[in-house]
Amino acid sequence: MLSTHAYPKYPYRQSAEQREGRRARFPVVVVGAGPIGLSMALDLGRAGVKTVLLDDNDTVSIGSRGVCYARRPLEIYDRLGCAAPMIDKGVGWKVGKVFFGDKLSYQFDLSPAPGHKAPAMINLQQYHLEEMLVAACLETPGVDLRWKHEVVALRQFESHAELDVSTPDGTFTLEAEWVVACDGANSDLRKMVGAAFTGQAFHDRFLIADVVMKADYPAERWFWFDPPFHRHQSALLHKQTDDVWRIDFQLGWDADPEEEKKPENVLPRVKKMLGEEREFDLEWVSIYQFACRRIDSFRHGRVLFAGDAAHQVSPFGARGANTGVQDVDNLGWKLKLVLDGEAPDKLIDSYDEERAFAADDNLRASTRSTDFITPKSEMSRRFRDATLDLAGKYAFARPLVNSGRLSTPTPYLHSSLNTPDRDPFAGAMKPGTNAIDAPILCQGEPGWLLEHLGGRFVLLTFGEAPDVKSIKWRGVEAEVVAVGRDIVDAEGLLRARYDGEPGTVYLIRPDQHIAARWRYFDPLDIEVALSRACGA
């Protein structure tokens, strides 16, 4: 098993302060170097925030685990300068097929509208993604990545937190103005702050088998309800990179996890699915059960929770890592502004406001998918089967089929950072929404809108360019990017997607979300909206 991937072993190094026995304080300490912790450290480090990233282990995720990465996280990774290798290495896909028995019941296309830099979805084993993020962190001077550093105690104060950290050289204490806990669903830090983590546990078990095989199945997501090879349960087949294929089998609650994991029990199931003649190797096997729950608050004093440490969802819909990366996107710029003294501490509270709202949206979607896939009663199962049956014949039933609604960003429509519209607008770009991409030309070269947004506030203007380069609120600057002058709307998609008639102005946050928009350029209105977007 585990034949296609050689797991790296990253070197433990004793830190200077532990060796010298001195107490050091850092702006941010991130705990947990999984995909979310690595992304958090990378975002902060690139913004110039000195960040220590602690991990109790010295390698990447074992097994493929989170394999689907959606457009929005890929856009965030592009902002962080590391999407290209992921997209190159990953398997792009957009078609999903749902079968009921041996019949196709429903088919969907994730990306009906072209004109985005990032693909709709890629499949990439979590270990590949983590290795790319580690490489990016190592190239970022602001990030201090420390393996074999386990946080064993936490104490909080008004202005900082103290962390006792255990290493192969003993235990030492370091201080952080802010701690970001990215230590996963079983988060120790969550226990240390005494946070509640509540929701719904589901009584079902799933077997994941990664198999290596040469097969010419298309790069599509195939999901079966009650297939002939695995009666009365569901199954999933999905392509990953390096000829690795992900197979999921629903097993039911009574299955014995230890027995089911044994290759002699896994192999017959896979053979029944793929056919006796297909040659394959088992790469990795895991049994999981799941829960949908979230932390009571994403902020506990100086400790902020992100990723699975803050919210746990079912795997249907690829909402775990994908939403975690969006937590990071939301938090990074806020920490930077508060640490720089440019924004009030209460900007950090908007992290909880916005991401708890998104987590609830994700939990709702995840719970709904789970109710469809694993019906809780005989009657629920009949409704599910009736839906699948009708979907084969009638279009109306197809949108009811729920084999996992794939992760899309949740707009922060009610966020206190938004300035409500005063003028009428058409289209999807309401305040609180992530800015949709569009093809543009810059100095005659083809490019993408999102390459010009992010990392700082931007004023995107349509029509005659304003005669100022930026608008300021205190030390925070919103830089003008004028459509027609700085970038050219190559295919008219920018104007269409933003309802960008001449005179239109968008104020866009460092995380590429819309903060405000107007039909005129008024420096005072912009300054007020900018201060509001900074939590003032």
Add this chain to the structure above:
Amino acid sequence: MKLTLEPNLADPDGFYQALIDSQRDMSDEEASAMNCRLILILANHIGDLEVISEALAAAGGKV
């Protein structure tokens, strides 16, 4: 209340007969599957979640 709970069928006996006839030769299992399909088809025809919610409450004895 948007849901009609006053008589609305022109031929009540004819409707009831059609309903019973449609399942006369079915096992309980088959009839139950058909009832599920019927609910889904009718719900889609109604289309208005407010009406459907009121119908769910009325059928569940919660009104």
